[in-house]
Amino acid sequence: MTKKPTKAATPTAARADAKGRAPADAAPASNRATRAAERRSAIVEAAMEEFIARGFAATRLDDIAKRAGVAKGTIYLHFKDKESMFEELVRTVIVPVVAKLNALPPPTGSVRDLVEAFAGNFLKEVIGTRRGDLVRLIVAEGPRFPSVADFYYREVVSRGxxxxxxxxxxxxxxxxxxxxxxARYPQILVAPAMIAVIWQSLFARHAPLDAQDMLRVHLDLIFGERRTT
Amino acid sequence: MTKKPTKAATPTAARADAKGRAPADAAPASNRATRAAERRSAIVEAAMEEFIARGFAATRLDDIAKRAGVAKGTIYLHFKDKESMFEELVRTVIVPVVAKLNALPPPTGSVRDLVEAFAGNFLKEVIGTRRGDLVRLIVAEGPRFPSVADFYYREVVSRGxxxxxxxxxxxxxxxxxxxxxxARYPQILVAPAMIAVIWQSLFARHAPLDAQDMLRVHLDLIFGERRTT
Amino acid sequence: MTKKPTKAATPTAARADAKGRAPADAAPASNRATRAAERRSAIVEAAMEEFIARGFAATRLDDIAKRAGVAKGTIYLHFKDKESMFEELVRTVIVPVVAKLNALPPPTGSVRDLVEAFAGNFLKEVIGTRRGDLVRLIVAEGPRFPSVADFYYREVVSRGxxxxxxxxxxxxxxxxxxxxxxARYPQILVAPAMIAVIWQSLFARHAPLDAQDMLRVHLDLIFGERRTT
Amino acid sequence: MTKKPTKAATPTAARADAKGRAPADAAPASNRATRAAERRSAIVEAAMEEFIARGFAATRLDDIAKRAGVAKGTIYLHFKDKESMFEELVRTVIVPVVAKLNALPPPTGSVRDLVEAFAGNFLKEVIGTRRGDLVRLIVAEGPRFPSVADFYYREVVSRGxxxxxxxxxxxxxxxxxxxxxxARYPQILVAPAMIAVIWQSLFARHAPLDAQDMLRVHLDLIFGERRTT
DNA sequence: TATGAATGAGACTTCATTCAT
DNA sequence: CATGAATGAAGTCTCATTCAT
Structure with missing residues (x-):
């Protein structure tokens, strides 16, 4: 897909650095550190695609490297081995999610509105996206990667x-x-959302699920049906 | 656990067969077809344990053979290859579940009683058991085994x-x-049960979940809280 | 060298076994165990050649397999990994040497005659042969394989x-x-023999060494010059 | 041990060079040629340590670079590749030895005194030192590096x-x-000394060898026992 | 039918070497 | 000159599958 984009795209800018002073603000500084970071994130991106598509054991580093546009050996400059790559990858991808959870606005309107906003966000950001697949991946590999399950529980589940x-x-x-x-089982509140995530991964082509509508019905069950809509 | 039960139990009979004489009196009920079926189910049993424990790709046929008490080659007398073994395995294990679903008694008492009975059964037979892990296995491997996901959807999910x-x-x-x-989203009814299954697999050691109690709360939400208990 | 000798050479005999009773004493029983042993010794043989020629680290298992006439994987049926193959190999090759040392005849003639006989044997069996190269190999790899050095010291050096x-x-x-x-330094007695071994490995083509003559001179030094020869 | 001494010592000067100004007063004695020579000898030193510790094939240039305090690429400014580095290294280290051999004083006292002095020197300078390990290294790698064996034979062995x-x-x-x-086999004279070198490398921890005493006994054998000591 | 030794493709990982900075 | 990130060939080891017994 994005084969060697950085390397091919910025040789001139890079050489400019070497010649004179640092290009103050114009060019976004494609220096070594930046390039390394770009490569790393290309690897993370590619690895996530592959791990989601095939699972941990069936994913070949060769394919990750190819998709990331780097050589096989380059992966080992960023990750100790396949296992720690997987573990770090999950962390890396989950961190922004946690940040968002922490940045939730204080409850001002009705609780139902809040929950609905939250559900809407979840629908847009998770269900049917690669992030949703990541959830399925964690469910799939969790038992073989306790550290991943632990991290996910600590950072996402328990906070959620x-x-x-x-x-x-x-x-x-x-x-x-x-x-x-x-209140004793907040899991009930989120259960349909989780089911929607899994459903989209597995059964979408058999029976597409209108997740938004389903979540609304679920909220009606909890908050009582709305008069006005 | 059940290591080499078959092999250990019938070595004499087996050798007798090889030489050509019928194992006349030794094991009258254990004719060739029966023994083959026994072996097959030993393999299925062992394979399920291993697949659940490690996933499809990471499971070695060697381990399945050892656990089933047969030689590696024997597996190939019953299954074409690892992939079809996995697919057939899931079918084999799921069939009795389907049978049970079909044999549900006609609704006589209150609906809540029926659902509660069903949930109770689910709690006992699935959550925290190997069958629950099978659900997780299907979630994990579904995308790589469309035929498995299809089968599961057709036989279990859509009927359920x-x-x-x-x-x-x-x-x-x-x-x-x-x-x-x-009625448009029966998924809502079963969502907490599915979540309970997954929770037990992944997070039981962080925060054990009283599935029974949770399901009761969920039913209260749907049917209204009970007066008498 | 000895490519697939067993497999190619004895299919008929092997099939004979399958058909009828065991071939009592006529054929030397090319059964499974025998074949396995033959393969193992072919691997040992090949490995020794390669390790001597290239040293431990530079030797490729691929080459050993090719020389032994087996597939790469077969090596792993006999040895855990490259390291233990090397260690076991040295043991395997050294054991007969130890046996010979133990089977030395009791001293009957003059001591000089005994020592001379021993030296003659050493000349014939070790210097300039593959066994001599093994000594050099142990000297070379000893520090990286303490267990090999230990074994060699315990079984050969200390006894010698x-x-x-x-x-x-x-x-x-x-x-x-x-x-x-x-008597405090028997090493002095054997030192020239050891030097001869190493010399032949390293400098034979620059300056061939008449090891036999040198050892005779050395014995003259110790026992005094002989009158008659 | 001596990690990055060069790099740490002259960063300022080095950077000054890069910009184009002469490092006029900072380090008057440390001009470019000198620094290059220092780097080269740091690499040689580090390489010898590593080659002795692990042998040629198992030594990583990375480790040599780290130990020498230079970047990996720097090695290639001084040596064509790993092989020629090894060959040049042995030459470099051996040259001073040859110089010493050539600078031996003309025989004035008794021959025994001379030989004893020589042996004493050998004991102090070689046995149990890194130079002794170099001998073992040559024995180990000689067959794979004929040019090294040749050089060693020509410069050291034949002269010795x-x-x-x-x-x-x-x-x-x-x-x-x-x-x-x-006189036909001077090897006999030096054999125990060589054995002592090897013994210390391999078996010192099993049975320490009093090399000095052994050599004295050996000389007694050749020159006859001394009256006075 | 059942066995398990043998196979060899293919996976992960290392490391000598290059080259833009 | 010096650097060290990047490369990719090559090595070790695994394991699904076959087949002679």
């Missing part, structure tokens, strides 16, 4: 559960949610 | 969804379920 | 030194050897 | 043999040595 619980308690306090025991 | 939908519609008709849109 | 010391003490007691301190 | 022969003949002429044939 905690956040959902807080929302649910707020909803109960405000009288938006009747079922008080729901 | 249809069955659930019928129950939900009955519940709506009887006034047990208020949320009429639920 | 002890045996030489006994002979020297006998020689002193009988008045054949004047230098009494020699 | 010639020198020893001259001494032996002198000893015979003066009546200090009785065994006249010894």
């Amino acid at each position: 559960i905690a956040g959902m619980r807080a929302l649910i308690e707020l909803g109960i306090a405000r009288g938006e949610i009747r079922e008080k025991n729901l | 969804i249809a069955g659930m939908r019928a129950l939900i519609e009955l519940g709506i008709a009887r006034g047990e379920i208020r949320e009429k849109n639920l | 030194i002890a045996g030489m010391r006994a002979l020297i003490e006998l020689g002193i007691a009988r008045g054949e050897i004047r230098e009494k301190n020699l | 043999i010639a020198g020893m022969r001259a001494l032996i003949e002198l000893g015979i002429a003066r009546g200090e040595i009785r065994e006249k044939n010894l």
Whole structure:
């Protein structure tokens, strides 16, 4: 796909650096460190595609290298071996997700609106995207990569559960949610979303699922049906 | 665990066969066809353990053979190759599940009782058991084995969804379920159960989940909280 | 050299086994165990040639396999990995040498005659032969294979030194050897022989060494010059 | 051990060079040629350590570079490739030895005294030192590096043999040595010393060898036991 | 039918060498 | 001159599959 883009694209700029002073602000500085970072992220990108498509064991480093447009040996400049590549990869991809979770706005409107906004975001950013496939990949490889499962639990699941619980308690306090025991199992709140993620990966071509509509019905179940829409 | 049971149990009979005489009295019920079937099911059993533990690509036929107590070559007398073994295996294991789904008793009591009975059964037979791991295995390998995903969808998922939908519609008709849109998404009904299955595989050691209690809360959400318990 | 000799040479005999009873004593039983042993020794033979020619690190398993007439994978049926192959190889080759040392005849004639007989044997069996090269190989790789050096010291060197010391003490007691301190350093007795081994490996083409004559002169030094020869 | 000494010591000067100005006053004695020579000898030093420790094939240029405190590419400014580095290295290290051999004082005292002095020097300078390991390295790699073996034979062995022969003949002429044939095999004179070198490398930890005492016994054998000591 | 030794393609990983900076 | 990131050939080892017994 993106074969050797950096190397081919910026030889002139690179040479310019060598000749004179640093190109103040004009060129985005395609220096060594930058190039290394670009390569690394090309590898991460390619690796994610391959791991998602084939799983850990069936993925060949050769294919990752080819897709990333680097030589096989280059991978080993960035990662110790295939296993740690997989583990670091998951971390790398998950970190921005965690950042977003942490940057959630404080609850101002109704709880239902909040949850709905959250679900909308999830629909757009996760379900049916590569990020959704990553979730499936973690489910698939988790038992063989405890460190990955641990990381995912610690950084995403436990925080997500905690956040959902807080929302649910707020909803109960405000009288938006009747079922008080729901606070004990925030998993119920997110279960349909997770199922939607998996469904799209596995059964989309047999029976496409209108995830948005399904989540709305689920919220109706929890918050009571809306009058106005 | 069950190492070399077949081999250990019938070496004499086996050798007798090789020489040409019939194993007349030794094991009257254990004729050739029966023994072949026994071997096959030993292989299936062993293969499932290994595939669940390591996934398709990382599982070695050597290990399956050892666990099943047969020689590596024997596997090829029953299966064309590793891939078809995996596909047939999933079919073989799933068939009894389908049979059970089909043998469900006609709805007599309340819908909630029926669903609860069904959930109870699911808890006992699937969550935290090897069958639950099979679900995770299918999620993991589905994209690489479309035929497996297809089979699973056709035999289990679509039937399950249809069955659930019928129950939900009955519940709506009887006034047990208020949320009429639920019939469009029976997935919502089973989502927490699926999540429980996955949770037990991945996060049980971080945060054990009381699946039974969670499912009860979920049913309360759908059917309304029970007065008497 | 000996490419696939077994496989090509004995298919008929092998098939004969399958058809009827075991071929009592006529054919030397080319059964599985025998064939395996033959293969193993072909590998050992080939490996020794290669290791001697190139040293441990520079030897390719591919070349060993080719020379032994087996597939690469076959090596791994007999040896865990390259390192243990090397270690076992040295052991395997050295054992018969040790056996010979142990089977030395009891001292009957003069000590000089005994030592001379021993030296003659050494000349014929070691110097300029592959066994001599093995000595050089051990000298070369010893520091990187402590277990090999240990084994060689324990099985060959320490026994050889002890045996030489006994002979020297006998020689002193009988008045054949004047230098009494020699018993403290049997190494002196064998040093020229060892040097001859190494010399032949390294410098034979620059300056061939008449090892036999040199050893005779050395013995003259120790036992005094012979009157009659 | 001596990590990156060069690099750490002269970064400023080095950078100054790169820009084009002469490092006028900073390091007057350390001009370009000198620094290059220093680098080269750092590489030689490091390479010898590594080659001795691991042998030619198993030594990585990376490790040599690290130990020498230079970048990997720098090695290629001084040596064509790994092989010629090894060959030149041996030459470089051996030259001073040859110089010493040539600078031997003319025989004035008794031959035994001369030989003893020589042996003493050998003990101090070679046995148990890195130079001794170099001998073992040549024994190990000689067959794969004929040019090294040739060089070593021409520069060291043949000269050493010639020198020893001259001494032996002198000893015979003066009546200090009785065994006249010894002149034909000066190897006998040095054999125990060589054995001592090898012994220390391989078996020192199993059975330490008092090389000095052994050599004295050996000389007693050749020159006859001393009255006074 | 059952066996398991043998095979060899193919995977991961290393490392000598190059070259833009 | 010096650097070290990048390369890719080549090596070790694994394992699905075959086939003589």
